[in-house]
Amino acid sequence: MEFKEIIGRRRSIRFFDPKRPVEREKIQTILETARLASCAVNAHWLRAVVVERDKIPPEKLNQLKTPVAALTLDLAPVHIYFFVDLGIVNKIKGSRLKELVDVGALAPSHGWSHKFVDDFVYPQILEPMTRNLEGYVPAAFADAGGAAQNALLAAFDEGLGACLNTPNPMLTKQVLGVPDDWLPMWVMLLGYPAESWEAGGQRPRPDFEELYFEGEYGKPFKRDPAVVEKLKAANMIQAPAPLPGRREEIKKLTEELGLPE
């Protein structure tokens, strides 16, 4: 699928086919995309624990359920728990940044050298940053979020459906036995959609000009209708929800899966 169409087809899928397993190859492909995401100082904060619903003991699965995501955890055959490894910066101490120098991604032309990393970047910026949790934690989460977004899009490229949910932080750490300095970020529920791929249509979004500005705040970035048409032709901008028949689709799924109306 073309990139723009993947963006366009992504929806938060909440009706999964509970009986159709996800191929291991597809799970690996999804994780591979997260690994290749853009990453500040090449630190790679994102970690993941893949849980197969039918392989985890039921009592542990129940502990992982939150009030809002109990049903989707039952429906989705695969749950990928994403964590942020806050300890990584002080474990690698700038070494991965120096790898970027070694491979020519960071060059002296832009001021980079091993000595700059060893004398300045790690001791004077990165290490102190990890002690300022108010700034460090959101930055690490933002970085890991970008990697998780790669994974999310990859799921749709693989013909799957996915939905990000917020896990219970304490119980998730405890049940999955992760190190103390890993913080839970999201659980990506994964499976084949039981609903149509359109899932009722593209979700409502705020107006473009409400979100983006040009030059300064208050001056909206003008949206060119010709570009919009081009993106429609590329299947990135699609028919908005609700599509005709969505109500009937939900009713059918509700009955088939035995859910409240």
Next chain:
Amino acid sequence: MALDKPIADYETVQTWRGGLSEQWGEEPDMTVRTSALERFCEFAGKDPDVLIAECTREVESGKRIRIKARREFSEKIAEFQAASGGSAREQQKLGNTIRSFFIHNGIFMQAGLSG
């Protein structure tokens, strides 16, 4: 426990009816639904409005869901459907009817696939 007025007259039952109508775009047949709810009210020993009122509390910033009460009623529904007899599918359907009443009154509730 006998209700002190017809079940359809309770405000929360009217809210339920309105929610179903809005969700599905048609006037719902409430006969089977209210009969199930009436049995649940008997089982729980509370009328419909009390069931919902006990799941919420007013705070300065507005209405809050009482987590503990919500969980207790969720468990009560599971008990109710298990005690109702019939096939597993029928039990699940009965429980989901009661969950629907809570859901359309703003009390978040999920059944899970096992019902």
